Amino acid sequence: MTTLNWGIMGLGNIAGSFATYFNQPDGQIYGAASRSLEKATAFTQQYHIPHAYGSYxxxxxxPAIDIIYVATPHNYHFDGIMASLNAGKHVFCEKAITMNRRELNAAKALAAEKHLILAEAMTIYHMPLFAEIERQQVAQDLGALKSIQVTFGSFKELDPTNRFFNPELAGGAMLDIGVYALAFARRMLSAKPELIATQWVPSESGVDQQSTLLLNNAHQEMVTVTLNLHAKMPKQGVLVYEKGYVTVDDYPRPDKAQLTFPDGTTQIIQAGDATNAMNYELHDFQEVVRSHQENDTLALTSDVMDIMTDARAQWGFVxxxxxxxxxI
Structure with missing residues (x-):
């Protein structure tokens, strides 16, 4: 089997994590690029990557590179995606994949035109636990999914110069942590939800510091999402079924959950390995590239982007x- 060669665009902390945990027998990190050859060389030497580039x-x-991993700050994602697709490369992009729906639609159209694969690096869509929860829903006769409650709060100092609260760097809770909460909800829903209502609290710098969202879909599966970028909250999702509920802690990379029955008894659901979370998504992406099949997670990514864009439109936050x- 031919080895797929990856190139890394953007060499921040997340790129270092990617290089550290990358473990694909039929793929390798072939090179890494920065606007500075010195920085690219230092990165490639640190992570034993064979090729360094002084520009994207x-x-x-x-021509040796098959896939570009876009790990720049998310306000630069769109430019990196479009340049990579125009160069004939498949693209695996960090989250949030783009800033808004317009950018994502343009990227999807170009990927389709070029017959290339575009995907968001969202572990939630690939963790084995979620498929196991769905199996247990049937096996335990839990009945229909009724609602989902999702929270994510991270305490960040209210400093307008850091990326979390800097509007010039696309700061704010929605694109930084909200994308995880909404991806979890969308992964477990049986159909795309629509935004019914939302409220937000802007920070002094103008970006979204706190928000709540209410969603519903055609099957009357309701979702509440609570986000905060200046208060610690659990990364917790609760799936409420007719005959029990499932609590998933640390849902971005989970390998176990607790099922609680109506009589109060509990059962642990386990699947996968949280420490190997990144490699589940890398494996799945490479399989799609090799098979030239449509990437079904991109539809989930699009649904999440629609919600985030609609919420910001309601807030009037541009x-x-x-x-x-x-x-729009």
Whole structure:
């Protein structure tokens, strides 16, 4: 089997984590690029990567590279995605995949035109636990899914100069942590939800500090999402079925959950290995690339982006580098 060669675009902390845990027998990290050759060389030496590039264009011009992992700050994702697709590379992009629905639709259209695979690096769509929960829903006769409650709160200092609260760097809770909460909900819902109502609290810098969202879909599966970027909250999702509920802690990379029955008895559901979370998604992505099949997780990513865009439109929150029409 031919080895798939990966190139890394953007060499921050998340790229270091990617290089550390990458473990695919039929794939390898072939190169890494930065705007500085010195920085790229230091990164490739640290992680034993064979090729360093002093510009993104240089890496994209290398015919040996099959896949680009976009690990730049998310306000630069769109440019990196489009450049990579135009260079004939498949793209695996960090979250949030783009800033808004308009950007994602443009990227999807280009990927389709070029017959290339585009996907968001969202572990939630690939963790074995979630398929096991769905199996247990049937095996334990839990009945229909009725509602989902999701929370995510992270305490960050209210410093407008850091990326979390800087509007010029696309700061705010929605694109930073809300994407996880909404991806969890969408993964477990049986159909796309619509945004019914939302409230937000802006920070002094103008980005979203706190918000709540209420969603519903055609099957009357209701979702409540609570986000906060200045208060610690559990990364917890609760799936409420007719005959029990399942609590999933640390849902971005979980390998166990607790099922609670109406009489109060509990049962642990386990599947997969949280420490290997990244490699589940890498394996699945490579399988799609090899098979030239449609990437079904991109539809989930699109549904989440629609909700995030609709919420910001209702708030009237537009980043300085966006136009109000970007949120239509």
């Amino acid at each position: 264009a240089e890496m994209l011009a290398d 980043y300085p580098f966006e136009q109000p029409s970007d949120l």
